[in-house]
Amino acid sequence: MSKRRRVILVCAALCALLLLFSATILPKIVRNRAVEAIQKATGRTTRLESVSINPLTLTVSLRGFAMDERGGGSFVSIGALRASLSPASIYRRALVLSRAQIDKPVITITRNRPNSYNFSDILQRLQAHKKPETKGETRFSINNITVNGGSIDFNDRAVEGGKKHTVRNLEIGIPFISNIPYLVEKYTAPRISALVNGAPFSFAGKMKPLSKSMETSVRVDLKRLDLPQFVAYSPQKPAATLASGWLSIDTDVKYRVFSDKKPELVVSGVARLDDTAIQMTNGQPLMKLPLLEIKASQLEFFARLFRFSSIRVDGLELFVSRDKGRKWMFERLLTAEKRGDERKAAATKTAAKTGPVHPSLQISSLSLANSTVHYSDATATGGFKGALSRINLTMRNIDTALDKSAEYELTLLVDQDASLNSKGSFSLTPLSLKSSTALKGLKLQRGWPYLAQQLTAPVKGTLDLSADLAFSKEQGLTADNGSLALRQLSTRYGNGDGLNLVLFSVNGASYRQKENSLEMEEVRLSKGSISVSRESDGALSPLSLIRKRGTTAAAGQRTQAAPRKPQPAPRPFSYRLRRFQTDRLNLAFTDKSREEKPRFTLRNTAFSLADLSGPKFTPAQLRCSTTYGTNSPIRVRGSITPLPFRFRGTVRVGRLPITDFEDYFPDSLNLSVLEGYLDSTLGLDITLKNGKPYGTFRGNAGVRSFHSVDAEAEEDLLKWESLQLDQFQGRLEPFSLSIRQIALNGVYSRVIVRKDGTLNLQNLVRKPAPVETAGQTTVAVSKQAPKAKHQISIGAVTIQDGTIAFSDHHLRQQFTSTFHNLGGRVSGMSSDDSKFADVDLRGNLENRSPLQITGTINPLRDDLFVDLTISFKDIELSPVTPYSGTYLGYSVERGKLFLDLKYHIEQKQLRSENRIFIDQFTFGNRVESQKATKLPVRLGLALLQDRKGEIHLDVPVTGRTDDPQFSIWRLVFQVLKNLLVKAATSPFALLSSMFGDGADLSTIQFSQGASALSQNEEQKLGALAKALADRPALKMELKGYVDREKDAEGYRKELLARKIANERALSLAKQRKSEDMTSALNAAMQPEEYSRYLKAVYRKEKFPKPRTMFGLVKDLPDEEMKKLIIANTAVGNQDLQSLAQERSAAVMAYLVKQGVAQERLFLKKDNIHKSPEKSGQSRSRVELNAITQ
Incomplete structure (x- = not known):
């Protein structure tokens, strides 16, 4: 491998x-x-x-x-x-x-x-163990x-x-x-969905979450989020509770951050609230909102630009209330924000630096549909509940941009009865409004719970109101085509008074706030009635509609307001009303301040005012037509200026019953008016200056079918068929009046002497009771300037078919007499001192005795001038038997009275001649009366009547009219009364004034011891004989008297004189023939003769005489002889009796010699030593006493 x-x-x-x-x-x-x-x-x-x-x-x-x-x-x-x-x-x-x-x-x-x-x-814990941040990203x-x-x-x-x-x-x-x-810098598109408290929620969009621009665009969709669950997160405890509410959102949100400008936040979409309900914490409903939908087309929050395509509210219900403490429910919803002022201050500083940024708002459509506002107010008397229902509001094109106009339309119902409709346009920048608004069918009585605190009775009626409204910053509020109609308006006030109007309307109203002016085409009151009373305290009954407010403890404890910054004086309010009119309006006024509570009514009143304006008033044309009572038309036409007040126009009144205004006669007037109608046409031009009227007047006026009675006995007093004042005109200040003619037709006046002896005319005007004031102090008052003399002239005053009835009820046998056919004319009356009115008035007493008054007068000048002659003839005196029987004790069998009177008053001096002639006045049978005089009235009649049965009296009267006790007839009657009393009590004084030149004819005086008449006494008897010849019904009683001492001495001297005369007669008889005896005896006695005859008498006397040493009678001087004779002459009572009889016989003989029939003279015995009744009279006298039987 x-x-x-x-x-x-x-x-x-x-x-x-x-x-x-x-x-x-x-x-x-x-x-x-x-x-x-x-x-x-x-x-x-x-x-x-x-x-x-x-x-x-x-x-x-x-x-x-x-x-x-x-x-x-x-x-x-x-x-x-x-x-x-x-x-x-x-x-x-x-x-x-x-x-x-x-x-x-x-x-x-x-x-x-x-x-x-x-x-x-x-x-x-994480914060405590936080590791230092590493450098770098x-x-x-x-x-x-x-x-x-x-x-x-x-x-x-x-x-x-x-x-x-x-x-x-x-x-x-x-x-x-x-x-x-x-x-x-790339967009990410997040999405979120969930059920939030059961509400579907979705979130989607695109964003740059970590970019410097922070660009975000998302869509938020939330379905019916239950909102009440989130109320608890309010910063403060809310005063209201969100009972229900569902929030739905479907919006797009865009957010961007810029390095060189403000960030952007743009929202668009739909937000919706469903079935929202808000309650107060006590469970009281506050708001119900079935639907609120907001459609936003563009909301830019940082740019303050808000554009809505629509806002829709449907079925909103608001519950508005106020408690008894006058606190609105909204006040409880307000919370104190601690930092509100700080935020406001910060915003103010920011605005000062950057300048204010006004938001831009655009709403394409806003609607409020099927909404209701419920209103409840516990402060109103008895509480108040109302509702605004069916509220529908639509607005279109709302925009805050400059000069952008929006349109709106609003309709609603008030308490399901009244409707409000408003339609127009408005602008938010600048703020302006144009609107046509109408309110119809509003029931005024719904406002009674509020008015109950100010009024005592509800006001009922239906209100209609409409106007075209406009508002702008430059012009303020304006209104045009305004109209107001109150239908079936009614209210009650006082005790049974009230107002009922079928229609009260205002038409064509316009208002300008900038000019502060109001114009109205017409204000009208149609069909209805208004009744007003004056209460016993003098207040008018409509004032009782306003509730009297009691004083509160807080009165007078008002907090002193902070001084306000002086504001410019507003423009004075001006107005103009082109026409104010009423038609078919019935008015009533009751005066409860009077005992009888008189009521006055005006029916079918039509009243109009044209062109009424202010504050500087101009004459407004006035028209008024109405019917007072049932059949008294009243017409007013002219112009009127409220301030200063002036009325210029005519007022016509027909058959206005005077009896309706009897309660306003002076309280001192003691008569009742049973009937009387005023007809008048007045032309007035009246102004007010300092509350005193000035101006002129003219027109005609008459009072028809006037009938008044004595208020106490309710007996006829005065009535006439018509009293007419034709063509009068005058001026108020200084006052002047001119009347072409005053005519009085069919006048009847009744004068009654009541049983208590007072005249029904005596108390027509009650004398005010004397007011006693203690400690009165006399204050010197400065003399005011004499007022201008009133100028008054009356062309003629005529009287036709007048009657005056006289009745005397205080006599045992009532007396009634009537004066018929009273008529005449007084022409040319004037306050001018140099002008005199001619008087010619005539009439007949009982259609037989004519009365005539002629002459001139001027009763309107400062001092009365009168020069009148009054002739009243052939007045039968037998009807006055009730008076003669009551006061004289005799009936009047026959007689007639004739009066010829002359009165002259000038410069307040009266000179009058009152010639009275009574023909064949004869007393009848005696009438028993306790009021009859004890005076010898027959003697008085005999003294006044001459041989023809006539009585002629001439009674001159003088006096001063400025004497407080002056009265012409009082003076005349006083003179007549004195004359009659003098005739009855002092007949000889009357005879002396008529025939004896003032000498006392009741006594004939004699020298001491003499019975021969002196020449002076013979003249008195001659005057008496003449009076007896002219008064055939008069007889005389003669009574002789002596002075016990002086007449005895005088009688001795008288006897001596007689003896001397006898001696002379014997001596002459021896020396002369008988035919020469009379002349010899009448020849004056020489002193030597007197001495011779005295010696002869002395020698024949039988008393012891002085003698010489041779036993012869010694010659003595005459005086010594005279003294011895008188001293040795015895005078006894029988001698004085004889002297008294001789004196009476001497008076009788002389009267008979003067032609007085002896059968009219009677000698009457009396105590011859009786003292005379009058002081200063001699006891040696004959008294005469006038008798008629």
Whole structure:
């Protein structure tokens, strides 16, 4: 055998031995050494059933590998592992495996606590025995890597309740992994598939895992991954629970790293969530999402470019709620992120350096279909629940690129009743919107739980709302073609009041945020009723709809807000309403502050305002047509400016019942209006300045069918057929008024004296009760400038067919009289001091006695001017028997009264002439009456009546009208009363004033002891005789009186005088013839004659006389003789009686001589020594007493 042969044989034998060693002995050595090494490195019990080595194929196979947990139990097991070494390793000078296969690997991973796993101890041991890294790079190439039938169990004990995740049927295929330069830049196409928690998962693609570019392109496919199992891995405990949710992903992911620019991460594909349900921790549902599908066409995360072909949401249900603490459920979902501010600060710094990069978002189609939002709010009174259902939203071509427009369409239902439809377009960059939106059928009463905190009653109705909306950064929000309709709007307030409207609408509305302006074509209120009351406290009933809020403890404890940066003043809001209109509207107002609670109604009200604008108001055209009550039309037409207020237009009122407004008459007015209707046409131009009205007015006004009664006795007081004011006009400030004519037709007034003696007119105006104030202090008030004089003119005042009825019920026999046919005219009334109105008024008492008043007056100037003549003739006096019987005690048998009166008032000075003529006034039978006067009324009548049966009285009256007690008729009646009392009580004083020039005719005085009349007394008797001749019904009683002392002395002197006269008569008789006796006796007595006749008388006296020494009667001086005669003349009571009778006889004789019939004169005896009633009168007198019987 050759040497070569031997070498070959030796080599073959060595190879055989080597093969035999590798196949039989080496696997055992490897198995044992590997188990020992693994156990030493990991500290775990490791088992390896077998190791097989095929030196021919350079393949190593391991079977039955198992590693236990530290406390027992399986950790890792591998059914089989095969690795084949490629011969290329020699010339590649690298580890090249042609195949690496793992079959049925089973791994059990347990997480005990955060960052602590069942293999953490192995990592710690390996880290402790870590060998220094060798220099240089170990090149390798592992090809045909496969994992078959893999299984992973992950037990997570670190989360609450523990979690277990499984990976089954794990299949992995990787063509190669290599860092050999020529292979690094080649793509490898890995694939992975498994069941992750039962969800099919697949992963496939191509990549350069060890290339510097790190190019990767993979496809990930995940089917229905159960997501709730992963909620436990949230960094913080979530406030909500993911009850269900299945994630499916079918995406392509591309990743590249560049040395000179940012890496690229591009994702495309489909992501889908199915049957997702989220609940609050208390089990309350939060969201249900049957389907969310996102189709991404290109998502470049690092370039911030996001393009979606579609996003579809179907059947979404959101459950929104708020608790009684006013806390939204979303607030409980928010978690505090500790590093949120840090991230934000870092992002701000980065943006400052590199500039902000806005993401680019494109969504070709976004749809939300069949979705619902459930809403629940416990803060609302009684709670509130609602829902937005059938939400369908589609958006197309969403793009954040500049000026890219997207379209959208939204429809939904509100509580299954109302619908919302919106359609339009929008742009994200810049932000803008154009939309046509309409809301229909929204029930207002659904909002009552919220309004219950502010309102006391629900508001019902159906709301329709639509508008074309737009928004842009430059123009802000704009709205066009806006319309609002509230149908069947109703609410209740107060006690029985409310609002009911068939339709409240706004049409043609447009709003401009930039200009802060609002325009509306029309606001309309149609068909309905509104009732309002003024409550007893003065508040209007609609205010009761607003609930009063009580004060809270926190009131006034508000935290002071930080000072805000001053903002530019916003543009003032402006508006314009082209037309405001109501039609067929019924209004009612009840005034409960009044005792009778009057109610006022307006029916079929049509009201319109045109061109109302602000804040700078311009005149708006006003139209109003309505019917007050049942048949009172009201029409208003003109223009109105709210601020400053001005109204210019006309107001027409027809048959407005005055009785409806009786509660607003002054409380001091004591009458009731039973009927009366106002007709008026007014032209007004009124403005308000500082709350005071200014302007002008004009028009016509009339009151028809007026009827009023006394409020106490309910008896007729005043009524008329019509009171008309024609063509009046005037100004409010300074006030002026001009009336062409005032016409009063068919007026009737009733004047009644009640049983208590008061007039029904007396208390028409109640006097206010005096208010007593203690400690009043007089305060000086500065004089104000005199007000401008009111200018007033009235062309004519006419009265037709007037009637005044007078009744006196306080008499035992009632008295009634009526004044008929009252009419006339007053023309030219004016407040001008130089103008006077002509007066011509006429009428008839009981259709017989005519009354006429003529003259001129000016009642409108500052001081009253009157120049009137009143003629009242042929007044029958017999009907006044109830008065004469009651107060005089006699009926009136007959008589007539005539009055001629003149009154002149100027500069507050009254001068009047009252001529009264009573013809043939005759008393009838006596009437018993406790009120009858005790005065001799017949005597008074006799004193006043002349021989013709006439009484003529002229009663002048003067006075000052500025006297607080001034009253014309009070003065006249006072004068007449004084005259009648004087006639009855002091008839001679009356006769003296009428016939005796003021002398006292009731007493005729005599000299002491004389019975002869003096010349002065004869003149008085002459005047009395004249009065008796003119008063044939008057008779006289004469009574003589004496003075006990003075008349006795005087009577002695009178007797002496008579004796001297007798002596003279005897002497003359002896000397002359009888025919010359009268003239001789009437001749004056000379002193020597008186002395001679006195001596003769003295000698004849029988009393002792002084004598001479011779016994003869001694001659004495006249005075001595006179004294002796008087001293020795005896005068007794009989002599005084005779003197009194002589005096009465002397008076009677003189009256008879003056033509008074003696049968009208009667001598009457009395105590002759009676003192006179009047002081200062002489006791030597004859008293006369007037009698009628």
